[in-house]
Amino acid sequence: MTRPLTLFWQRIRQLSGDDAYERYLAHYAEHHADAGAPAPLTRAAFFKQWQDQKWTGIKRCC
Amino acid sequence: MKAFASRAGWAALALLGAAALAHVAMARGETLNALWLITAAVCVYLIAYRFYAAWIAANVLAIDATRATPAERLNNGRDYVPTNRWVVFGHHFAAIAGPGPLVGPTLAAQFGYLPGTLWILIGAVLGGAVQDMVTLFLSTRRNGRSLGQMARDEIGAIGGTAAMIGTFLIMIILIAVLGLVVVNAMKHSPWGTSTVAATIPIAMLVGVYMRYLRPGRVLEASLLGVVLLLASVVFGGWVDHHPVLGALFDHEGLPLAFGVIVYGFAAAVLPVWLLLAPRDYLSTFMKLGTVLMLAIAILWLRPEIHMPAITPFIDGTGPIFGGKLFPFVFITIACGAISGFHALIASGTTPKLITSECDIRMIGYGAMLLESFVAIMAMIAATVLEPGVYFAINSPAGVVGKEALDAVNTISSWGYEVTVAQMQHLASAMGENTLFARTGGAPSLAVGMASILGTVFGEHLLALWYHFAIMFEAIFILTTLDAGTRVGRFMLQDMLGNLHPKLGETSYTPSVILTSALVVAGWGYFLYIGVIDPNGGVNILWPLFGIANQMLAAIALSVATGVLIKSSKLSKAWMTGMPLMWLLTITTTAAYEKICSDDVRVGFFAAANDLSYKLSSGLLPPEKAAVAPQLIFNQQLDAWLTLFFVLMLWVVVLDMLRMSWRTLTGQSVLPSSETPYVVSRLN
Numbered sequence: 001m002t003r004p005l006t007l008f009w010q011r012i013r014q015l016s017g018d019d020a021y022e023r024y025l026a027h028y029a030e031h032h033a034d035a036g037a038p039a040p041l042t043r044a045a046f047f048k049q050w051q052d053q054k055w056t057g058i059k060r061c062c
Numbered sequence: 063m064k065a066f067a068s069r070a071g072w073a074a075l076a077l078l079g080a081a082a083l084a085h086v087a088m089a090r091g092e093t094l095n096a097l098w099l100i101t102a103a104v105c106v107y108l109i110a111y112r113f114y115a116a117w118i119a120a121n122v123l124a125i126d127a128t129r130a131t132p133a134e135r136l137n138n139g140r141d142y143v144p145t146n147r148w149v150v151f152g153h154h155f156a157a158i159a160g161p162g163p164l165v166g167p168t169l170a171a172q173f174g175y176l177p178g179t180l181w182i183l184i185g186a187v188l189g190g191a192v193q194d195m196v197t198l199f200l201s202t203r204r205n206g207r208s209l210g211q212m213a214r215d216e217i218g219a220i221g222g223t224a225a226m227i228g229t230f231l232i233m234i235i236l237i238a239v240l241g242l243v244v245v246n247a248m249k250h251s252p253w254g255t256s257t258v259a260a261t262i263p264i265a266m267l268v269g270v271y272m273r274y275l276r277p278g279r280v281l282e283a284s285l286l287g288v289v290l291l292l293a294s295v296v297f298g299g300w301v302d303h304h305p306v307l308g309a310l311f312d313h314e315g316l317p318l319a320f321g322v323i324v325y326g327f328a329a330a331v332l333p334v335w336l337l338l339a340p341r342d343y344l345s346t347f348m349k350l351g352t353v354l355m356l357a358i359a360i361l362w363l364r365p366e367i368h369m370p371a372i373t374p375f376i377d378g379t380g381p382i383f384g385g386k387l388f389p390f391v392f393i394t395i396a397c398g399a400i401s402g403f404h405a406l407i408a409s410g411t412t413p414k415l416i417t418s419e420c421d422i423r424m425i426g427y428g429a430m431l432l433e434s435f436v437a438i439m440a441m442i443a444a445t446v447l448e449p450g451v452y453f454a455i456n457s458p459a460g461v462v463g464k465e466a467l468d469a470v471n472t473i474s475s476w477g478y479e480v481t482v483a484q485m486q487h488l489a490s491a492m493g494e495n496t497l498f499a500r501t502g503g504a505p506s507l508a509v510g511m512a513s514i515l516g517t518v519f520g521e522h523l524l525a526l527w528y529h530f531a532i533m534f535e536a537i538f539i540l541t542t543l544d545a546g547t548r549v550g551r552f553m554l555q556d557m558l559g560n561l562h563p564k565l566g567e568t569s570y571t572p573s574v575i576l577t578s579a580l581v582v583a584g585w586g587y588f589l590y591i592g593v594i595d596p597n598g599g600v601n602i603l604w605p606l607f608g609i610a611n612q613m614l615a616a617i618a619l620s621v622a623t624g625v626l627i628k629s630s631k632l633s634k635a636w637m638t639g640m641p642l643m644w645l646l647t648i649t650t651t652a653a654y655e656k657i658c659s660d661d662v663r664v665g666f667f668a669a670a671n672d673l674s675y676k677l678s679s680g681l682l683p684p685e686k687a688a689v690a691p692q693l694i695f696n697q698q699l700d701a702w703l704t705l706f707f708v709l710m711l712w713v714v715v716l717d718m719l720r721m722s723w724r725t726l727t728g729q730s731v732l733p734s735s736e737t738p739y740v741v742s743r744l745n
Contacts, residue, residue, distance in 0.1 A: 014145075015152040016343070018280040027139035047278035048335070053140065055334040056552070056568075058229075058410055060342070060545040061403045062162035062236055062396075062611070 017054075021046050072112065079105025086371075087176060093366035096442045099175070100360065103183060103438045107431045110187040115195065115427040122626070122634045123199050125419045130742040132205045133415055142206070144417040144744065147424060153415065155429040156346045157407045158194070161240060161539045162397025162611075163437035168503035169604060170394040171444040171452065172380040174372040177391045178441055185392070185399025186434035189641035193615055194404045195426030196622040196638055201409035202416055203736045209409045213621050213714070215735040216628065220717050224710045225617050229406060230553050231703070232610040234581070236403075237326070237546045238588030239603040240539045243502035245318045245593060246600075247532050250495050252311035253302040255318070257529055258536040259311070260294035261341070262325070268340035284343045288351075291344060291537070295530050302493060315593040322543075323586040329544040330551055330578040338544045345538035352534050356439050356511060359518045369445035369452065374476070381457035381473075382501070383601045384663025385655065389648040393608035398437025400641065402614025404430065417744060443510030444503075450480025451488065451497075455506040458598030459499040469498055493525030501598040504535045550581035591696045594689045601663065606700060609652055613711045616645040620718040627722040628734060646715060653708035657701050666701035670694045 013019040021043050028040045041049065082102035086094065119125045136142040145153075170178040201207055207215070210229070214222030248255040268287040272280055301307045313321075329337050373380075376387035383394065397403070408426060416422065444452060453462075453473045462469040466482045473480050489497045492509060500506070508531035515531075516524045552568060554577040559566015565573045592599025619642040626635040659665035662672045676682050677690045724731050 011146065011148055011152075013281065014149045016280045016284065018278075020280075021278050023143075024139060031139070044274075044277040047273070050140075050278075051273075051335050051339050055339060055545075055548070058406045058545075058549050059157060060160060060542055061158045061407050062160045062240075062401060062542065 017050070020050055024050075072109070075105055076109055079109060086179065090371065093368055094175070094371070095364055096360055096367055096446065097364045099179060099367070099438060099442060103179075103435060106183050106187060107435065110191070111423075111427060111431060114187065115191065115423050118192065118195065118427075118637060119423045122631065122637050123196065123422075125199070125422060126739075127418055127420050128742055129419055130740040130744075131202055131416050131419060132413065132737075133417060134742060134744055135740055136205065136414075141411070142414045145415040147417065147421040150412060150415045150417075150421065151425050151429055154407065154412045154425050155432055156349070157411070158401075158404045158429060159349065159433045159436060160397070160542050161243070161535060162401065162403075163433055164440045164507055164535065165240075165243060165503040165604075166395040166397055166608075167437045167441040168444040168507050169382055169456070169600070170391050171369060171441060172373065172382045172456070173376050173387055173391055174370050175367055175441060175445040176371040177376070177387055178395055179438065181391055181395055182399050182434055182437045182441065185395070186430055186437075189615075189644065190398075190400035190404070190434065191427040191430035192638060192641060193400060193402075193618050193622070194408050194430045195422060197405040197618050198408040198413055198416075198426035199419075199422050200622060200625060202413040202419065202422060205737055206413040207409060207735070209405045209618055209621065212409065212735070213617065216621060216732060217624050217714070217718050217721050218732065221617065221621065221714045224714045225614070226553065228402075228610065228614050228617060228707070228710060230550060231707070232403065232607070232614060233546045233550045233553075234584040235588060235603060235607045235610055237543050237550075237585040238592060239600070239607050240542055241319070241322045241326070241585065241589040242592040242599050242603060243504050244536050244539050245315050245322060245589070246500055246502035246598075247504040247508070247536065248313070248318050249315050249500070250312055251532075252308045253298040253493050253525075253529050254532045254536075255311040255313065256301040256307070257294050257298040257533045258540075260297070261291065261344070261533065261537050261540065262337070264290045264294065265337055265341040265344060268344065269336045272340065273335045280343060283340070284347055287340065287344045288347055291348070291533065292530075295526060295533055298529055299493060299525065316590075319586075319589050319593045323582060323589065325540075326543055326547050326586070327578055327582045329540075330547040330582065331574060334548075338541070338548065341537065341544065342541050345541040348534050349538055352531075353436055353439070355515065356443070357435075359514050360439060360442060363514060363518055365442070365446045365514055365517075367442065367445045368447065369449050373449075378661065378664065381453060381461045383604060384661060385605070385652075389651040389655070390605065392648040393605050393612065393652045395437065396608045396611040396615075398434050398440075400612070400615050400645070402611050402616070402618055405614065405618035418742070440507060443507055443514060446514065447506065447510050448478075448480065450474065450478040451485070451509070452506055453478055454480050454485055455497050455500050455509065456503070457499060458501050458596065458601065460596035460598065462499070464499075466496075466498055491524045492528040494528070499598070501600050503600075504532060504539075507535065508532050547578065547581050547585070550584070551577045554581060588696075591692060595693060595696075596686065597663070602666075602697075602700060605652065605656060606704065609649055609656070609704060610707055612645050612649045613707050616642055616649060616711050617714050619645065620714050624718040624721055625734070628725050628731060632726070642715070646711070649711060650708055653704045656704050666697045666704065670697035670701075673697070 024046055082098050086098050086102050133142050133144040167178050210222045210225040213225045264287055268283045272283040378386035450473055462472040470480050470482050508528050511531040512524050512527035515527045555566050592603050619638045622638040623635050655664050656666055660668050662669045673690050673694050721731050
């Protein structure tokens with residue numbers, strides 16, 4: 001019963017970017033976690049970068 | 063057995079759709095229930111999606127589920143990320159659906175509900191959705207390249223340059239006309255103005271919240287913002303009745319226009335996190351929420367449409383904009399039927415998120431159908447109004463007269479009864495001083511939405527619903543204005559960077575200020591002229607925007623047709639060639655009429671000559687004579703601009719035909735820029 005609701009909530013978070021940092025950490029752990037790699041960004045630093053990048057280029061239409 | 067049930071189901075749906083459509087087209091009673099329109103639209107969309115879109119995906123594009131998408135191959139966790147298809151659909155829809163599908167149908171309702179509705183349905187199914195899906199497909203096969211780059215790679219340098227210049231100019235005109243819509247909605251409305259003004263500090267607060275107070279907590283911050291926005295609508299009612307504050311927010315069009323211009327400059331120079339990004343969150347939530355609410359309200363209420371199917375104004379004498387049904391209904395409704403701008407989104411962020419090629423149909427074709435549905439709802443909201451009321455709100459004072467009594471007499475003489483008392487009653491119910499000559503589409507849409515939502519969710523709250531609708535439109539118009547100015551700035555910096563490298567640096571402050579000022583001056587000029595024009599400005603700017611937008615769509619379809627012919631799919635190239643030919647026809651006819659027509663409400667030169675004649679013979683009252691030289695210059699400028707658009711369009715199409723001819727006769731052409739096949743490891 002709660003599964004569809006959980007899934008819906010996950011989609012909403014993903015759509016809005018609410019879970020972007022968690023996804024970044026997961027991506028980091030999977031691809032860049034080898035020894036000697038720089039530590040992952042903090043939540044605040046990641047969000048800055050993510051937001052600045054999101055708004056370059058045409059993102060909204062008529 | 064299952065296959066039979068499925069076939070029977072689709073056949074029943076087809077019959078239902080045909081019956082609803084026939085009823086919409088043939089009904090000539092006093093009123094028509096809006097449910098007929100909704101039923102016809104939904105059946106058309108479902109059938110087109112199930113059969114036409116599926117056929118295109120399988121047989122024309124040859125979608126390949128085993129082929130790795132750029133999101134998979136180039137996954138970097140940032141811009142290239144394989145993403146769930148519903149999430150991509152949401153992003154894509156939020157990006158393509160702006161104020162266009164709300165404003166266009168509202169204006170085109172002057173021809174009656176039928177022409178606009180048919181064009182929204184047919185245009186979307188055979189044109190707009192095809193363009194979006196094919197562009198998305200081509201870009202996905204090319205690592206998410208932009209339309210301009212694809213035009214350059216596949217056809218030649220001319221197409222690429224035309225797409226770039228076209229995009230830039232559309233942006234300028236689009237922002238000007240949207241700015242005009244907001245200004246007309248705020249004119250002498252302290253409630254509306256204070257609510258729209260309140261969205262700025264609210265957005266900033268949300269921006270600070272998600273940047274510094276609770277970094278990255280997007281949903282939390284947005285919820286806070288939405289609550290504050292709703293509070294600002296209620297608060298605006300209090301401001302309206304306040305003797306001092308009410309006067310502070312009560313303005314003529316011109317000061318409001320300058321306010322919007324100053325705001326636009328500030329928004330382009332300020333960091334994105336402070337204003338643009340948080341405002342975008344709020345506008346996206348508002349947009350999705352309101353569209354859903356309106357759909358539920360229409361289904362629940364099933365309002366009657368009072369506008370006739372076809373009005374006499376199809377002969378070109380309509381008060382809202384001049385010009386005959388053909389070609390102007392097709393120019394007025396761009397977004398919602400076919401919008402070239404979508405090709406820029408479909409070749410921007412979206413292709414970099416697609417996990418599997420199989421998702422392209424749902425995202426490209428499906429999202430456009432949903433936008434088309436929004437346009438149908440806007441058409442319903444405009445046509446549920448009594449036609450007399452609709453024309454009183456949307457006709458500029460220059461056409462029906464400045465005094466309320468003149469306006470109602472003119473409108474009633476067309477056979478659409480309306481009285482001054484009725485308009486006064488309506489205005490006071492909506493919490494406005496007047497609703498006469500509130501052009502631009504936003505106020506009449508807000509009245510329509512308020513009367514639909516008010517019946518379901520509380521009749522005594524009409525004024526609140528009206529201002530909620532105004533706030534809802536203003537917030538995403540301002541988002542488009544911010545985002546568009548910024549994009550214009552980047553494009554200009556890119557172009558200027560070729561002349562002087564330092565100017566091309568996006569973080570070099572003098573360049574930022576210079577290019578932002580240039581872009582704002584560009585749209586600010588058209589906005590200023592639109593406000594001082596007694597005919598309302600919408601009459602000039604909206605067709606110009608429509609022509610420019612359809613031109614961009616034609617460029618996108620040229621690229622698609624060229625690629626199909628190049629990849630030996632000539633026999634299937636009609637799929638994009640047919641909408642392309644239609645766009646060429648309507649854009650060229652509209653441009654010809656806007657340039658050459660003798661009708662002063664259609665032809666730019668005719669209007670300029672008429673005005674110079676009146677000015678030189680002293681026929682104009684002093685306040686009109688003062689602005690006449692500017693209006694004359696503007697009409698001439700608009701004529702040249704239109705000519706430029708249509709020439710550019712033909713150059714691209716002829717270049718595509720040249721390339722196709724070379725392909726078919728076996729001569730050398732640019733090689734395909736499609737990335738080689740790599741097998742997908744997902745699934």
